[in-house]
Structures are given as structure tokens and as C-alpha cells.
Amino acid sequence: MKLILIGIQGAGKSTQGNLLNENLQIPYLSTGHIFREMAKEKTPLGRYIKETMNAGYLIPDNKTLKIVESYLSRPEYEKGYIMDGFPRTAAQAQKFKNGIDKVIYLKVSDREALWRLAFRNSDGRDDETLPAIKKRIELFHKFTEPVIEYYHGKGKLIEIDGEKSIEEIHKEIMDKIGK
Ligand code: AMP
Numbered sequence: 001m002k003l004i005l006i007g008i009q010g011a012g013k014s015t016q017g018n019l020l021n022e023n024l025q026i027p028y029l030s031t032g033h034i035f036r037e038m039a040k041e042k043t044p045l046g047r048y049i050k051e052t053m054n055a056g057y058l059i060p061d062n063k064t065l066k067i068v069e070s071y072l073s074r075p076e077y078e079k080g081y082i083m084d085g086f087p088r089t090a091a092q093a094q095k096f097k098n099g100i101d102k103v104i105y106l107k108v109s110d111r112e113a114l115w116r117l118a119f120r121n122s123d124g125r126d127d128e129t130l131p132a133i134k135k136r137i138e139l140f141h142k143f144t145e146p147v148i149e150y151y152h153g154k155g156k157l158i159e160i161d162g163e164k165s166i167e168e169i170h171k172e173i174m175d176k177i178g179k
Pocket of ligand 1: 057064
């Protein structure tokens, strides 16, 4: 099964992604994690990714698509995956030809997300500053809401109230994907 998790930062995507990974035995991956690993590389690409992430901006679509497609071509993702953080723009969604089954949108208000992030231990992640978080929320509304519309139009969207408890949300996702 190929699942996508969508929501603003702080919506609970990685919490739900890890729970789904445990219960469904499907690998979980996130573009944020992939890019953070790449940002450690002391190469021009690594430095570029680091600066872009720390400002809260998006990596360009063509680079993102190439990187994601090369990851997903690995044998461990052949049968399925739970993807967090991609597609983030309408262009990424339209160009991604990987046969997604369902897109799970964890809906929380900006206010709730900012509140949660203020108390989250981000282990000194230098892309989790308040200006970068605010930029990401702004870009979510501008670029990622059209992705939600796109999958809604394809009948693949599952919208979940992300302000419920972790257990309730997990159960609702499992019900809605038929597990
Ligand atoms: P995240 O952990 O998902 O918030 O991602 C952290 C950062 O990685 C974002 O602010 C972007 O700079 C970059 N990033 C992650 N996923 C994408 C994507 N699908 N397209 C462009 N940039 C991305």
C-alpha cells in the first residue's frame, strides 16, 4: 500500500507515520529526513539544501522529484511506503507517477501547530526556528493546499481531524484505509 501523509509542521505526521509503520509493516520515509541527511554533506548540493531548509523554503520541484524517485526505486519500497512531506506542490503531485493509494491529510489549525512546536524537543534542529516554522506554514497554505485539492479530485483524500488524540487518529486512519 502506498500512502502519503500531508499536514502542516506539528500536525503529527511522523507520529502517525511511525504508528502505521509498526502496525502495517510498511516502510516510513520523509523527505524532511532525506534532505536533513543530505544537508550534512560538505558538497555544493549539501550546502544549498542546508541553507534552503534553514530558511524554511522549499527545495525546487525538479531536484525534489529526482531525489524522491531515486529513493523509491530501492527494492524496500517496491511493495509500498508511507511517505511524509511529499508531494508538497501541485507540480510535484502532477509529475509523480507512482500509483498512490490514499492521501491522509492531518488537519490542524496554525495556532495548534505553533503551540505544539513551541513545546517539542527538536534536538537542536537548526531548521526549527520560529521564522522558519512560520515560513513553512505560509508555504503550506500557498503550495500544499492545492495538492490536497488535487488528490481530493482524484477521490484519494482522507481528511482527519488532527486535533484529536494520537490513538483516536491512528484508529480513524486504520478504519479509513480498511485495516
Ligand atoms: P519537513 O521536515 O517535512 O518540514 O521538511 C523540512 C524541509 O525540507 C522543508 O522546509 C523544505 O526545505 C524541505 N522539503 C521537505 N520536503 C520537501 C518537498 N516535498 N519539496 C520541497 N522541499 C521539501
